[in-house]
Structure formats: structure tokens, C-alpha cells
Amino acid sequence: MRILALQLKRIGDLVLTTPALRALHQAWPDAHIALGVMDGxxxxxxxxxxVQSGIVFGRGRGWTPWQQVLTGGWDACFDFTGNDRSALATVLSRARKCVGFEWVRRNRLRSLAYNAWSPSKVRDVHTARHYLDLVAAVAPxxxxxxxxxxSLPEASSPAPKPAPYALLHPxxxxxxxxxxxxRWAEVAAHLQTxxxxxxxxxxxxxxxxxxxxxxxxxxEGxxxxxxxxxxxLMSLATLVAGARIVISCDTGVVHLASAFRIPQIALFGPTNPFHWRPMHARAVVFSAAQPEAPLTxxxxxLKGAPMEHLSTGAVIRATDSLLALPRPT
Structure with missing residues (x-):
């Protein structure tokens, strides 16, 4: 069986699609899964x-990705994206089963690309659940x-283990x-001293x-x-994976740290962490809407609020709590 998965959005969406890709593998363990992504x-x-192979879309790629889609001999296509580019790729895949989200039906032309639907609404669930729901529409x-x-690729020769460090991505x-x-400077000074x-x-x-x-x-500091x-991006992911702790605002680094289970603090302001928060046991999430303590x-x-509402003291206390835990193995 040959499966085409399409995730043509940004870093966070791609990383949060990995649980759905895992579900595809579990449903069809012998299938060849190809993942379509943007060049970024x-x-x-x-x-x-x-994932056994990749198809890369973007400027300068010319006809190559479309030819890969057209000649892939796909049995199923899962479109996690729902835009014009991914709908066209779904049509060109000529897969027997083409799965999309119900919300795509608002665009009559796009909706012609699919013959199976997921009713999932991203506003009601975490983004990772939304993508997993697409798989569940045809494979419980x-x-x-x-x-x-x-999982970082293995290096051709073993590298010395780096000294512990904190990674801050503002x-x-x-x-x-x-x-x-x-405030970033104050947190950095606290980590150092x-x-x-x-x-x-x-x-x-x-x-x-x-x-x-x-x-x-x-x-100062x-x-x-x-x-x-x-x-x-791979260089950034490697830095994240080696960190003792990661502190970042709401950006792709949140999801990289989550994927490697690195102790982390994620700072949210205008956006709602409900849809994008890291969910592993060593993740601490702050929202500027409730700034004095981590969200539980x-x-x-939940409505957002300006980032300056976030308390430096609360972030530093959360840092101390995470670093007091035993190091993950």
C-alpha cells in the first residue's frame, strides 16, 4: 500500500502531524508513507x-513535486493542509481514497478533491488531535x-556529549x-548565576x-x-534536542522541544495555548491572560493578552522547578 500525506504548512503544524503519521503506520504497518512538505x-x-520518502513543494521546485505526486501510484491520500495547493496535489494523486476535513467543503472547488471526510474542527481540539482525527476518519x-x-539522524561518527546549556528562543x-x-535578559542572568x-x-x-x-x-545581564x-531547521532541532531546558515564545521551537521531551517553558500572549501547547510532563505553559502562574x-x-503582562518572577520560579527535577534519561 502507498500512502501520500500532505502537510504544507509551517514548522508547528508539521511537528504536530507526527502523531497522525504514527497512527497511519500503526493502521498500515507495511505501507510506504510519503510526506509532502514545503521547502521551508x-x-x-x-x-x-x-515516513519512507518525502516530496518537497516550493518556489524553484518546478514540475518535480507534481510529477512525483502524479506518478506515485497512491492508494490513499491524507490532506492535513486544506489549501489550494494541497487540494490540487490530492487530485493529481489519483488515490482511491482521498481524505480531507469537512471545513474544506466551504470551498466548492476544493471539495471536489476528496471522497472521505473528517468532521474535526480545529477550534474545538488541540491541533495534534485535529490532525489525528483525519486518520481516524478512515482508520479507527x-x-x-x-x-x-x-528522531535526529545518527551521525556518521559519534560526537562528544555537549556540556549542559539552556536554550532561549525569543x-x-x-x-x-x-x-x-x-525580561529575557533577566531570565538568562538567573540561569547563569x-x-x-x-x-x-x-x-x-x-x-x-x-x-x-x-x-x-x-x-543588562x-x-x-x-x-x-x-x-x-535541522541545525536548530539539534540544538533544541541537546538543551537542558528550553524557554521560548509561541513559535516552532515549542514543538521541537516537545517532540524531544525537553524540559520547557512556553510563553503565550495573543494566541490561545489550548490549540498549540506542549503536552508532555516536563512542559510549563504560561498565558499573558493569566500571567502570575502556569496554566493548568x-x-x-481563552482570550489572549499582551506579552508584557507575563511575570518575570513567575517564569523564573517555573525555571527553578523544572531544573530541580531529575534529568530525563
Whole structure:
């Protein structure tokens, strides 16, 4: 059996699709599963279990990905994306079973691509559950494990184990998700002086992310931090996987840390963590809507609030609590 899965969105969506890919493998353990992704997330393909091949879409790719879809001999196509590009790929797959979300039916042209439907509504469930529901529409998946999963490729030669470090990722594509630079600097100083952890700040290539990082670097208390600009997504994932603790705003690093089960603190402001929160046991989630303590109850209708409402003291206390736990093995 040959299965085509399409996830043509961003990093977080791709990582949160891995529980659904695991469910596909469990339902059809002998199937060849190919995953279609955009070029910006393609470096992660090598770290996604249960996938035997990848198809990469994007500018400069020309006819190649479409030819791969057209000639793949697919038995089933699962479209986790629901946009024009993925609907066209679904049609070209010529799969006997083409599965999409009910909400795609609002677009009559797109809806012609599918012959099986999932009624799941992302506003009512965690994003990982939403994607798992697509598989469950044709292959009963039970409750399903919602934790994402990545596995770094083995190096050709063993590398020395790095010294413990804290990774802080303050940037994202939306500046309204930024926490104040001086608060990041205060957290970095606490990690250095109290926990004796070197701190590494990472960021993406966008100019406004780099400007935000420069503001943090110039704030008092952050002089000892190292700044890194990972050249690609796999390099960033490798840094995340080796960290003692990860602290970030609502961005793709949240999901990378979750996939590797790294102790983490995720800071949410204008967005609702109900849909995007990490769910493993060593994850602490803050919302600016209730800023003085970590969230323990998550609701689909929680309204956001400005990031400056988040308490530095509360984040530092959560950091202390996570670092007091035994190191994961």
C-alpha cells in the first residue's frame, strides 16, 4: 500500500502531524508513507519517523513535486493542509481514497478533491488531535497518543556529549508575540548565576527577529549569553534536542522541544495555548491572560493578552522547578 500525506504548512503544524503519521503506520504497518512538505520545513523530513520518502513543494521546485505526486501510484491520500495547493496535489494523486476535513467543503472547488471526510474542527481540539482525527476518519485510531515525535539522524561518527546549556528562543514571525528584552535578559542572568548554565539565544533569519535579539543582548545581564543563528531547521532541532531546558515564545521551537521531551517553558500572549501547547510532563505553559502562574486548565475560548503582562518572577520560579527535577534519561 502507498500512502501520500500532505502537510504544507509551517514548522508547528508539521511537528504536530507526527502523531497522525504514527497512527497511519500503526493502521498500515507495511505501507510506504510519503510526506509532502514545503521547502521551508523540508530539513525536518529526515527526523520524522514512520515516513519512507518525502516530496518537497516550493518556489524553484518546478514540475518535480507534481510529477512525483502524479506518478506515485497512491492508494490513499491524507490532506492535513486544506489549501489550494494541497487540494490540487490530492487530485493529481489519483488515490482511491482521498481524505480531507469537512471545513474544506466551504470551498466548492476544493471539495471536489476528496471522497472521505473528517468532521474535526480545529477550534474545538488541540491541533495534534485535529490532525489525528483525519486518520481516524478512515482508520479507527482509538484515543491516540498526541505527543509529537522526532528522531535526529545518527551521525556518521559519534560526537562528544555537549556540556549542559539552556536554550532561549525569543523570536517568531509575529512581533506581537515578543516578550520584553529586559525580561529575557533577566531570565538568562538567573540561569547563569543560580544554575550555572550557559545560555544560548537562537533566532531565525528575519531582520525583526535579529533586531529583537540585539535588544536582548544589549540589556543588562545578558553579556555572557551566546547568540547562534542556526543555518537550517535541522541545525536548530539539534540544538533544541541537546538543551537542558528550553524557554521560548509561541513559535516552532515549542514543538521541537516537545517532540524531544525537553524540559520547557512556553510563553503565550495573543494566541490561545489550548490549540498549540506542549503536552508532555516536563512542559510549563504560561498565558499573558493569566500571567502570575502556569496554566493548568486549557479552554478553547481563552482570550489572549499582551506579552508584557507575563511575570518575570513567575517564569523564573517555573525555571527553578523544572531544573530541580531529575534529568530525563
Amino acid at each position: 520545513t523540508a530539513p525536518l523530513l529526515a527526523a520524522i519517523p514512520f 485510531a482509538g484515543a491516540g497518543d498526541l505527543l509529537p515525535e522526532l 523570536g517568531t514571525a509575529r512581533p506581537e508575540k515578543y516578550w520584553l528584552p529586559e 543560580v544554575h550555572h548554565l550557559p545560555t544560548i539565544f537562537t533566532c531565525g533569519p528575519d531582520d525583526f527577529e535579529r533586531a529583537h535579539l540585539a535588544a536582548i543582548a544589549s540589556a 545578558s553579556e555572557k549569553s551566546e547568540v547562534r543563528h542556526p543555518p537550517d 486548565k486549557f479552554e478553547p475560548r
